[in-house]
Amino acid sequence: MKDEKDKPKLRNRKKLQNEKSHISQRFVSRGGLSDDEIKERMSQYRHAEDTSTVMHKTLTRRLVSKLRNYAWYYPQQSEDNPSLKDAWCYYEHMTLPRYREDETRVAGQAPERALPGESNTELYGVWSTPTHWLKDFGIGVGLYFTTLKLMAVIFFLAGCISIPNIMFYASDEYSGPGGQDSVLQSPVMSLARGTMICTKREFVACPTCTESQLGNVFDFAKTPDNTPLVLRTLCEGAELTQGMVNWASFIFMVIAFALIALYQSQIEIRFNEDQVTVTDYSIVVENPPPDATDPDVWRDFFEQFR
DSSP: OHHHHHHHHHHHHHHHHHHHHHHHHHHHHTTTOOHHHHHHHHHHHHHHHHHOSOSOOOHHHHHHHHHTTSTTTSOOOOTTSOOHHHHHHHIIIIISOEEEOOTTSOTTOOOOBOOTTOSSEEEOOTTTOOGGGGGGGOHHHHHHHHHHHHHHHHHHHHHHHTHHHHHHHTSHHHHOTTGGGGTOOSTTGGGGTTSSOOOOEEEEEOTTOOGGGOSOGGGEEEOTTOOEEEEEEOSOOOOHHHHHHHHHHHHHHHHHHHHHHHHHHHHHHHHHHHSOOGGGGOOOOSSOOTTOOOHHHHHHHHHTTO
8 A cells, every 4th residue: 555655756756857857958958047038138139239240140140131021031020920030049049059259268279169148159150160169069070070071172182083084984085076965965964974974876786685685675676677776885995094093093082081080080089188078087897896785885985085
């Protein structure tokens, strides 16, 4: 009977813990501000942005500030309806990540990430934010954008190495007079210009061929006397020059990816050193006594090393 009586208490306690956890998460995501404090700060930010040209805004917000004056874009403009201007102000100051403006910060030093709604902050620029500024977002985020930049450079250089092949495949030397321009006229097909697609083809007799052997029905035809015809490409095959260019591009990619892996291991250490986490102060006990189950005993034991 005692257990039955305790069940409602346990359920209520668990419900209260969940509510506290939800409130705590909501409190942190709002920068520890109450609803009234948020409204007051948003009002201050809107006033500052309306009276100053120095305040930085996202490009999308600048565009919306122009379009919201038109009824076709913002048809329900009324004081009783939610304000689009207020929503964008809240989004930029409470949702988007920002960093603290600090005049004493040394040049090149990463700024601290600001809490939602905090004053004297700036938005992180899409193109102007160095990767080492991303340490406050976690090691994974910093590594991701660092790798993304390196990959862009690598693929650009690999494309530059392949320029001789691209020029060869787009020329008359590969696919005859007019090159690929004679066939690749549509906007979509024009993207294939410079690839190994062959536009110089002709039908030749193939007495032993059947239509079922071909994957494309447009590559098969018959003469009036029912002689099978198949479409054959007449382009020049890849030669030593094209093969060497491909090999150079391949070797470059292999070396580049190996260097990226090495660089990632080094940059991960740097990001980890700049960020203090719980694991930096954690101790692993590999052989604890079987009867050591009292947390107070563990506390007393480790306090002697303080």
